[in-house]
Amino acid sequence: MVLTLIFAIIRCGFELIEPMLSWELAPGQTVFSRLSFSITFMTVMGLLMGLINLTRLHVNTIRRKRENWVYSIWLLFVLYGYAIVGLGWGPNGTTFNWIYEAVIVPLDSTMFSMLAFFIASAAYRAFRARNIEASILLVVAFIVMLGNVSIGEMIWSSSGWLGGFKGIKDWILAVPNVAHARALAIGIFLGAYAATLRVFLGLDKKYLGGTD
């Protein structure tokens, strides 16, 4: 906790006192840059933690023959295989990049794209205009959706009265939505800053693995 406070104060000093940024250890080597590089170096030394966590979890699954244990074998094979390829030949290696382009990007992209189907299913199952609030949400969502696409332009052109769906959507995004987003941003900031102060003052030690 004392270390946290010390480094927080040092960092505050660098952020508040501009001349501190120019303090040099040697020509071209500022204290701030060397301190931040070395702290990053320290945290990057933990690069194997993800690997260790996954290995522990899946070795346990395999040993106890839990559900889907067979896939855990596959996971460990891919995990260590790709790590060896990457660490051995580097991220600019042909195989590493081949797998990145052919497997990682499509898988990642497709996982997210499944949300399109789930949003359709969720919208039809759960989106009900039961009360005023839900009705407002529904109407505004429809206006924004129509304002975003060409079919909305066909139904009610932006050169027409009120600017069409697009014009109304633009107004909604510019006035009530900004009021909403700004109020939420301020509220979230106040909460986050309070949490930061709690850690700074030592009232919150959860980051150290404690229970208070």
Next chain:
Amino acid sequence: MTFWEKFAVIDPRWIFLGMAVLLTFPVLSPLGLAITIDQETTVPIYNWIENLNPGDIVFADVSFSGGSEGELGPQLQAWFRHCLQKGVKVVWVAQWNTGERLGYNMCVEVTEKLEEEGIHTEYGVDWVYVGWKAGGTTMWRNMQIDFWDACAGTDMLGNSFDDLPLMERVRKWDKETCKGIMLFTAGSPGVPTYTTYFHDYDIYLGDVAVQVPGNMNLLRSGQIKGILCGLPGAAQYEILLEKPGRAVKLMDAQSLGHLWIMVLVILGNIGFYVRRKSGTPVD
């Protein structure tokens, strides 16, 4: 069971199938629906690049991964094409390590297409891909103070900055060097890096649609100067460039996808009220 009761418990796989089939036709054969250009969000970004002089340097940041490739990929490629066509030099950085190589591959695709069109560009002269550097926002602060030192003098491909002529002009990331920042972002880390340390720079966003309502807040307060809003933003940019590409052609399918969801919501609500009126237990 009445129609509405059956509809309420319909297998969701029929909805998925309907979505997939409905979107296949406009993807294969676009309907050619008109696309309006957004004057407040897209045009400022276009005008920014259009008003720069050949040789001016801008910085671009890849803060997304494969999951947002569908929206930010077309934006990135359209914007980068514009820069190269205008002779604007681009220095690429990446806050997300998962998107570093994705961004680079997209840039290479653009340069290859331009080469086919007779526009020659050279890595190290017209653009440099510095890539991802660990350290988060603090690293970006160090880049402001001394760019070469912060990046250990190498780009993503391992080339020394000494071998890249463009980097000779980029010793610091300051306002003299940088004529604006384009950030393609899908989440965190992303915008806060720039609204804290680069608050007096001209910042433009290429944003996923989900985050646009939240980031409109920044546009209104002047912290950012323009936003490309998802795939429509990319389509609008392609039209401004007079080079309609994949984004323009997918906009028709967007329209049908939206219609499908609206029809489902309307039918769901009609069914809800019909069942409620008839006294059937509703969800």
Next chain:
Amino acid sequence: MTTAQVWVAALCTLAVYSYLYKENPAYRIAEYTLVALYTSYSITLDFHEYLIPYAQRYAIEEGQWYFWVMGALGLLLYFRYAPPKYNWLARYPISIAVGWGLGYNLIRLPRPVMVQVRDAMRPLNTVNNVLFFVFFLCILFYFFFTTGKESKFIQGSGRIGRYIMMVGFGCAFGNTVQGRISLFLNRLSFLLIDWLGIQIW
């Protein structure tokens, strides 16, 4: 992408989409593969794009001894997996990293929000500005949970604030739909055009 890459990418895409029909081994394999690959990818980048170049340049060439000290401190992170008698050692590097980030948050985080607060105080000379200010205050009043419960004004404003928040959520939903469909369209166009080669346009 080469032909082989296109085929592998297409098979990966279809494996994930097969989940929409029902849970199946192809989807599971794809899911586990992605988790494993991303972990290894991050390790590779951390090692080759930070550890090696920065250690070489700063620790070895510039001879900055404190890099080795910090590196050793970083190794203490692995004591998380040590028996409880020793795993407190992992707290040192965590404390340093948290403190360093804390300093940034304390000093730099308020500014962007203060700019927004300043912008919220717009001159009330247009209808939009008046409406914006009224909406903004109403939403703030909605979050007064501990005070003003008796005041009908706060209650009423809070109610209006709720409705305005529904407008904001409606915007979010509308844009979310657009975003998700865009992601699907990207994959669909890859499958139809890049993989199957159905080129109409």
